[in-house]
Amino acid sequence: MKKMNKITKSNLITYVMVIVIYIAAQAMVMTGNMSSLMQGLLVPLCAYVILAVSLNLTVGILGELSLGHAGFMCVGAFISAFFSKCMMDVIPMAGLRYFLALVIGAAAAGVCGILIGIPVLRLKGDYLAIVTLAFGEIIKNIMNILFIGKDANGFHFSTKDVMSLGMEPEGKVIINGPQGITGTPKDSTFTIGVILILLTLFIVLNLIHSRSGRAIMSIRDNRIAAESIGINVTKYKLMAFSISAALAGVAGVIYAHNLATLTAQPKNFGYNMSIMILVFVVLGGIGNIRGSIIAAIVLTLLPELLRGLSDYRMLIYAVVLIAMMLFNWSPKAIEWREKYAEKFKFRKKAKAEEV
Amino acid sequence: MKNWKKGLSALVVAAMAMSLVAGCGGKGDNGGSSNDSNSESSSSGSETVIKIGGIGPTTGGAAIYGEAVKNGAELAVKEINEAGGINGIQVEFNFQDDENDAEKAVNAYNTLKDWGMQALLGTVTSAPCVAVGEVAMSDNMFLLTPSGTAVDCVQYDNAFRVCFSDPMQGLESAKYIGENKLAEKVAVIYDSSDVYSTGIYQAFAEEAPNQNLQLVATEAFTAESKTDFSVQLQKAKDAGAELVFLPFYYSEAALVLQQAAGIKYEPIFFGCDGMDGILAVDGFEADLAQDLMFLSPFTPTSEEEAIQTFVTDFQAAYGGTPNQFAADAYDGIYALKAAMERADVSADMSVSDICDALKTAMTEITIDGVTAKSLTWEANGEPSKEPMVVKIADGDYAVVE
Missing domain, CATH: 3.40.50.2300 (Response regulator)
Structure with a gap:
């Protein structure tokens, strides 16, 4: 048998890791060994993993700091929840409806990514980060003033309040401004979430190792050199950015179809969330997809597992975050780790020689 | 280096698994020690305790409301336990933080479920309440929100509220x-x-x-x-x-x-x-x-005896004058007590049985609370309350007739 390519092997490890976690979790659920808390966390975990992986595409592979990722998630969540709410009676089949919601959510977020990407990607570095932050906030605030109702005459839109929709009395308000959408069908399941994670991984990993991916990385490493060899910088930047946005939209769909209420608060779709996702990526290692997955899982579970400490958990969470960052990324810590690793290796070798 | 990283990831996974197991174990026996308001419960054994959960924000921007509800409810639970409990059974109360976020509220709900919650007093704020309401409905868990005012908070028949609706x-x-x-x-x-x-x-x-x-x-x-x-x-x-x-x-x-x-x-x-x-x-x-x-619904300066006792006890226990959130929670616990006594709930009943029993009992009870006299509930979950208009005069609250 031919020896496996190093990249293929690394990718395979990532896929297998996800599948193993899935099987382990499923087994625990089946045998009743998993607490309700953990069961409730399974679907959000899928959403966060997809978010982390998709942001890693922008931050790690494209090399641009985006602080508006939650905005794309917000678009996907709202559009898909709106769709599901409208189609609840028309398409009674949950599976088909959810599939369509996923497609629509991803497409809407992707289109948003392109629209925002065209002006934003002319900038770079800090400037780009700040403009994406602004766009994320704009998206969130638009969702907060949007009122959409439906009655016999069709849809009514307003940006003021429910009264100005001018609906018939029996009309139903679907998006109720800051109150968002309530009563979204609970279609997200862990299995679908894991399938979507695998799909995300498939898209991202294949993109990275494709011709386009190498072009994107060459732009990251040296824009001028990339341009000089004829790489269309705008095209590839936009490609990475919009794919990343579309995947964030998928995460938004999962999020929206897991909770009965969807509101655009700073906490779930504002910059807080964007920075949270960035923390997943940075902690897991910029450009390291597998690391993003692990970091997203660890950091989502951590505050929940620390619930026993009540109010102190926020403090502990922050302290753990600082400690982990230092341990992972401080030069002294890396030096110490390498030294320790060498000693360890040396000892192993010595042992092997003894034998 | 590579090996080392693998070692670290294995370590992290192991640590997580351990904490998971530890967490579950802790919840199994006597759990919820963090917010446990009741010390007598341990002596009476975990089978003979009615477990009431509470959810609300105790951190973040809405923390004052969550804290008020928590304190109000704990005060009521303490009083009930000192007076002999519900149907002679001691009550245990566990309050979990939801940071005023729908997702965290569902997590808090699941944490309480692991702890063995039999009825829920919560959640404090509206949006999380709608999300939790959906989950509670599918579990058939009885839900009484002290202060979730949005219409959708009580859209299902297992949900009731103490406060007014928006x-x-x-x-x-x-x-x-x-x-x-x-x-x-x-x-x-x-x-x-x-x-x-x-x-x-x-x-x-x-x-x-x-x-x-x-x-x-x-x-x-x-x-x-x-x-x-x-x-x-x-x-x-x-x-x-x-x-x-x-x-x-x-x-x-x-x-x-x-x-x-x-x-x-x-x-x-x-x-x-x-x-x-x-x-x-x-x-x-x-x-x-x-x-x-x-x-x-509530004025702390009212002359009424029940309100005066509540305000004095609250001040003694937590300092500061209770607001209407605390009062709603206090009444909420007493409403649960009245409904449980009416329905003859015992500690070994399943969540679903308790819920079904409470659903009817809730519409049959009348309580004299601190937020209203002879408070009753409709089957749609709304309380029968007449709002009072309060006017501030000379730095004090006064009810306008």
Whole structure:
């Protein structure tokens, strides 16, 4: 048998890791060994993993700091929840409806990514980060003033309040401004979430190792050199950015179809969330997809597992975050780790020689 | 290096698995020690305890409301246990933080379920309450929210609430202003990012024309811009509003009143139950709130004996005057007690059985609480409460008849 390519092997490890976690979790659920808390966390975990992986595409592979990722998630969540709410009676089949919601959510977020990407990607570095932050906030605030109702005459839109929709009395308000959408069908399941994670991984990993991916990385490493060899910088930047946005939209769909209420608060779709996702990526290692997955899982579970400490958990969470960052990324810590690793290796070798 | 990283990841996974197991184990036996208000429960054994869960924000921007509910409920649980419990069974109360976030609220709900919760007092805020309500419905868990005011909070038959609903407050406010001819030109300032505030505003605006009220200015603010109200106040002033309706919480209302005094604008200010507690704001001069009116189910200065005892006990236990959130939670626990006694609930009944029993019992009970006399519930989850209008005079609350 031919020896496996190093990249293929690394990718395979990532896929297998996800599948193993899935099987382990499923087994625990089946045998009743998993607490309700953990069961409730399974679907959000899928959403966060997809978010982390998709942001890693922008931050790690494209090399641009985006602080508006939650905005794309917000678009996907709202559009898909709106769709599901409208189609609840028309398409009674949950599976088909959810599939369509996923497609629509991803497409809407992707289109948003392109629209925002065209002006934003002319900038770079800090400037780009700040403009994406602004766009994320704009998206969130638009969702907060949007009122959409439906009655016999069709849809009514307003940006003021429910009264100005001018609906018939029996009309139903679907998006109720800051109150968002309530009563979204609970279609997200862990299995679908894991399938979507695998799909995300498939898209991202294949993109990275494709011709386009190498072009994107060459732009990251040296824009001028990339341009000089004829790489269309705008095209590839936009490609990475919009794919990343579309995947964030998928995460938004999962999020929206897991909770009965969807509101655009700073906490779930504002910059807080964007920075949270960035923390997943940075902690897991910029450009390291597998690391993003692990970091997203660890950091989502951590505050929940620390619930026993009540109010102190926020403090502990922050302290753990600082400690982990230092341990992972401080030069002294890396030096110490390498030294320790060498000693360890040396000892192993010595042992092997003894034998 | 590579090996080392693998070792680390294995270690992290192991640590997580361990903490998971540890977490579950802890919850199994006597759990919830963090917020446990009751020390006697351990002696009576875990099988003979009724476990009531609570959910609300104890961290973040809405923490004051969550804390109030937690304290109010714990006080009630303590009193009930000292008086012998429900049907002779001790009660255990466990309050979990939801950070005013729907997702975290569902996590908190699941944590409580692991702990063995048999009925839920919560959640405190509206949006999380809708999310938890959905999950509680599928589990058939009895839910009584002390202060979730949005209509959808009690959309299922297993959900009840202690407080008023948003539309009801808006409607009652408009009616009161119209019937007492307080003003004709009315301005509204509301928090467009808040479910509570928008809900009241919408009902108010719908009812206003029926009461011959003219809405001359409608100004919104959001959670991110709630420190400067000069623009909104100036617009209301320019439009000649005689009354400004403020359907939001007291912390922002205190700023509005201060800034209105700054521009020498003195209309009648009218608020809702969220206004309760404004006199306790640090650095707020009470005379600014002179003649401020608001709807409230609860006045801590009332002469009534039940309220006086509650206020004194609360002050002794936690310091500070209880607000209406604490009062709602206090009544909520007593309502649960009354319903459980009526339905003859015992500690070994399953969650679903308790819920089914409580659903009917809840509509049959009448309690004399601190937020209302002879409080009853409809099957749709709404309490029978008449809002009182409270007017602040000389730095104190007074009920207007």
